Amino acid sequence: MFDCGDGASLDLSGKLLRLKKIFITHADRDHINGLPQALNMLGSSGPEVFYPPGSGSFAALKRFLDVFDPETCAHATWTAFEPGQKEPLSGDWMVEAFKTQHFLSDDQDRHRSLGYLVSRVVQKLRSDLRGLEQEEIDLIREDQGREAIQTEVIEPYYIVSGDTVPLSTEQIGATPYLVHECTFLDGTPGGRMGDHSVLPNLLDSVMQAPLKKLLLYHISQRFDPEAGRASINEECRQRGIRFPVAAVFAGETVDDGFAQTVYEP
Numbered sequence: 513m514f515d516c517g518d519g520a521s522l523d524l525s526g527k528l529l530r531l532k533k534i535f536i537t538h539a540d541r542d543h544i545n546g547l548p549q550a551l552n553m554l555g556s557s558g559p560e561v562f563y564p565p566g567s568g569s570f571a572a573l574k575r576f577l578d579v580f581d582p583e584t585c586a587h588a589t590w591t592a593f594e595p596g597q598k599e600p601l602s603g604d605w606m607v608e609a610f611k612t613q614h615f616l617s618d619d620q621d622r623h624r625s626l627g628y629l630v631s632r633v634v635q636k637l638r639s640d641l642r643g644l645e646q647e648e649i650d651l652i653r654e655d656q657g658r659e660a661i662q663t664e665v666i667e668p669y670y671i672v673s674g675d676t677v678p679l680s681t682e683q684i685g686a687t688p689y690l691v692h693e694c695t696f697l698d699g700t701p702g703g704r705m706g707d708h709s710v711l712p713n714l715l716d717s718v719m720q721a722p723l724k725k726l727l728l729y730h731i732s733q734r735f736d737p738e739a740g741r742a743s744i745n746e747e748c749r750q751r752g753i754r755f756p757v758a759a760v761f762a763g764e765t766v767d768d769g770f771a772q773t774v775y776e777p
């Protein structure tokens with residue numbers, strides 16, 4: 513799970529009990545308020561919490577929960593997760609943290625906010641063997657083992673931005689699916705908005721990335737969903753955005769955010 517805000521345990525109900533790892537993007541209340549309840553419900557299953565290493569809030573929260581709920585929350589493991597650090601998930605999946613810009617005053621070495629990239633580790637046929645006939649490849653495998661014909665490839669699948677100014681095309685790389693915060697649908701960045709994304713700037717920043725779909729979340733509750741969908745559609749159309757865009761508004765609970773399409777190219 514990425515972040516654990518108010519109502520996370522209520523919204524997930526039974527599914528929450530299968531959770532093993534919780535990756536937190538930063539220590540703002542709307543991203544961590546659900547932790548005491550979630551860790552209490554997960555109890556002795558020993559969930560793992562990963563958090564930005566530059567934030568002092570998590571050590572304080574852990575200290576409090578260890579005393580407040582020694583029978584349950586105290587079983588959780590807390591890990592300061594560095595940008596670039598990787599953590600395996602079930603199956604072939606893994607998570608990698610990267611630095612985001614949410615606290616603009618942070619210097620280069622202080623990481624108080626993180627985004628997360630989910631990738632799949634796949635075994636592929638070595639590129640120098642691609643021209644060979646199947647029988648020749650089979651012979652090499654029988655002779656030298658599977659390792660001789662395969663190479664490990666990490667395929668990026670989706671990014672969760674957390675709260676940040678817009679990610680760049682370079683940060684997105686070849687990742688096909690992007691879950692990006694879009695706190696403001698209009699307005700100019702600066703002042704309070706400086707550490708969040710504003711729709712027009714976000715679209716300008718990501719429109720050249722080779723995305724298959726963009727999902728906007730963390731939209732401020734000041735924006736009405738119906739009017740909001742219309743303005744997202746309009747901003748995308750004006751720019752000729754080449755990938756579909758979905759959005760989840762404040763207060764909405766959905767099974768599949770990517771299915772909440774508001775714009776099709």
Ligand SMILES: [Zn+2]
Nearest residue numbers: 540542543675
């Ligand atoms: Zn937030």
